Structures are given as C-alpha cells and as structure tokens.
Amino acid sequence: MPAILVLDDSPTMVMSLSRVLKNAGYEVETAANGKEGMTKLAGGLKPSVILTDLNMPLMDGVAFIKEARKSPATRFTPIIVLTTESSGPKRDEARAAGASAWLTKPTQPDELLSTLKQLLPK
C-alpha cells in the first residue's frame, strides 16, 4: 500500500486529506509544517508521494521542497503542492524548487486522487 506524507498546518485540512487518502487505500503520515516533515523523512519515512501546503509556519512548502530535494532518499519522490495560492510566480518558485504538480484549493477528491495516481511510481 503506497504511503503518502501530508504536510499542512491546518488540523482540519490534515484530517480531511487523511480521510480522502485512506478511503482510497493509501497509508498516510502527516506533519504540521516543513520542519516536522523533514524530521519524519530523516527518521526513515519513505513516502511514495508527498503532498504539501505552501503557507506553513517554521518551514514553508517551498523551503521544504528544496530541503527534500537535497536528500538522496527524496530527490525523485513526487511532490504535489496543494495550496490556496494560484499565482504564476508562486508556481514557478515551487516548480524551480522541485515540485512535481500543483493543485489549487478548493480541489475535488477525484482531482487529487487522479493527480496522485499519475505521479505514483509504476
């Protein structure tokens, strides 16, 4: 069962994303910000896909992506950005940092799951 690491500082979002992903058959690990996400990765967590918000305290999404890309373990792990942001410059920044896909809130469960499926290693 593929594991997904979800990063979001909103407990309501974390709960809702976890529910949608678990209902679709994924294992879910969560973190409240980029720093906590990096700690989990450093602890040996090997997610198949990472789903991250952009605006988070301590370490935001872009900083997290940059850090994750430095590690051999997550250099090629697909990272989906799910955020309220829809601006071109922010997207470019996330893409340059190493994001694989971008979804703007509000998105539908189907759209999220279909993006995940496309990015999961075959």
Place this chain on the structure above:
Amino acid sequence: MTSPTDASENLVHAVLAAQVAELRNRVDSGAMVELLWRTSDVLAELSGLVAELAGRCHHSNAELHSKCNAAVEAEIDLRQSLESLAFEQAQRNDFICQTVDCVVTALERLAAADVRESPRLSPNDLAALYVSEDQRKVHHAVVRRFSLAGSSGCDGVESLGWERRGK
C-alpha cells in the same frame, strides 16, 4: 517618543486586530467539518449493519430485504456527497482562516510600529503577506482606485497613510 495621536492609532489597530482575530474563531468551521466526517463514519457503520440484516432476511422477508438494500445504496450516495462536502468545506475554511490571519498580522504590525522610526506598513509589505491570488486582485483594485483618486486631485496612494510618515 510616540505622540498621543500615534499611540491612539496604535491602540485602534491593536483593538481591530483583536476583533478580527475573534471573528476568525467564529468563522472557523473546523468543528463542522469534523462533524461531517464523523457523520460519514456513523453512516458507514449503520450501513454495514443494514447490509448484514439484508443478508439475514434474504429468504424470510423479501420486502425487508429489498428495503435494506435500497437503504444501503442510498447511504453510499449520501456518504459520497457528505465526504465531498467535508473535503471542500475544509479547504474553504483553510482559505478563509489564512486570509483573516493575513489581516490580523497586518493590523498587529501597524499596532506595534513606531511611526517615527520607520514606515508602518507599505502596500508591498502588505502584499508580501498574501496567500492567494484573490487577495492580490483586491489589492490591485484598491491601489488602482486610489491612483485614480490621486490623479483627480485627491491624496491618492498617499491616503494609505504610510508614505508621509516614512523617513
């Protein structure tokens, strides 16, 4: 030293920040989202029981069996709708809370600023706090409106009240 007028403005900004922060707590619908997910869980459990009942009365009570099956089907549709609603509402809630947080942060900065030391909060400082394109659109619309007012003899962007105070 801060003048009585500046101190009074700082106080107004601090009060507004506290009021908007209070409003954020009231509009936060996290509890409602949690309730929707819990409702979905309970529905799933009840549906499981009804399905079991349908299996047990398959031969003894055809009418009850048929009604149970119909209820299970209806529950699947309802649960899907509930979960979509919960997911969407969670995202809308997140958007609203982040937008309100941005206003609170801006007001808190205005409340804390010593107007003689530095500009309080420039439009660019404010724009740096934004979390969505919607906020930027509103920002640009207001800046445009002020610019138009300025070109017709009013204060224009100056009316935002920070440039005059900067060194």
